[in-house]
Amino acid sequence: MANLMSASSVNRCQQRRLRESGFSLLEVLAATALLAGLAAVLLTVMTVGLRAQKASLNQAQALEVASRVIQEYSREALLVPGTFQGRQGAYAYLVRIAPQYQVAAGRSDNTQVICYLVSVSVTWAEGGAAKSVELNTMRTVVRGAA
Numbered sequence: 001m002a003n004l005m006s007a008s009s010v011n012r013c014q015q016r017r018l019r020e021s022g023f024s025l026l027e028v029l030a031a032t033a034l035l036a037g038l039a040a041v042l043l044t045v046m047t048v049g050l051r052a053q054k055a056s057l058n059q060a061q062a063l064e065v066a067s068r069v070i071q072e073y074s075r076e077a078l079l080v081p082g083t084f085q086g087r088q089g090a091y092a093y094l095v096r097i098a099p100q101y102q103v104a105a106g107r108s109d110n111t112q113v114i115c116y117l118v119s120v121s122v123t124w125a126e127g128g129a130a131k132s133v134e135l136n137t138m139r140t141v142v143r144g145a146a
Contacts, residue, residue, distance in 0.1 A: 051127075058126055059133060065091045066122045066135045073097065074118050074139045081116070094121045105142055115140045 023031075065088050073084065073095050084095040101115040116139045123132040 055126060055131075058124060058131065062091055062122045062124055062131070062133045063135070065089075065093060066120045066133055069093050069095060069122075070118055070120045070135050070137055073120070074137060076141050079116055079118075079139055079141055091122050091124045093123075095119070096121075100138065109144065111142055111144050113140060113142050 069086070069088075072078065079097060081097050081099055084097075086093055086095075096117075096119045098117050098119075099114050100117045101113075103113050105111040105113050117136060118139055119134060119136045121132055121134045123130055125131070
């Protein structure tokens, strides 16, 4: 009988342990809420990172457009004072060419050295806001007096 009692009490202890093992509903809900909070923070960080990457890419492309346009308009044949505008894809540009300095070249044929300021402003839309970059350069040409 002693063996029978000890076997039944061991059996009850095992059953109680089985019932008590595992997680309560409150523990499962707390863990789920914690994971949901961490997922929300991670999603926010990733979204901010992707927006920053896109903004950086747009600015790099705008600088490339500005560089190409400034090279094109800085050629001596196109280097005349004025304002010009155009568009390359999603980027609109405005070119301003203005003489800054003009001096005699020291020759007897009245040639002059003219220094021009070439400014290129590129604008584009990003997230509902207008963004822009501007590049400036100075170009010098020797021209005969008109």
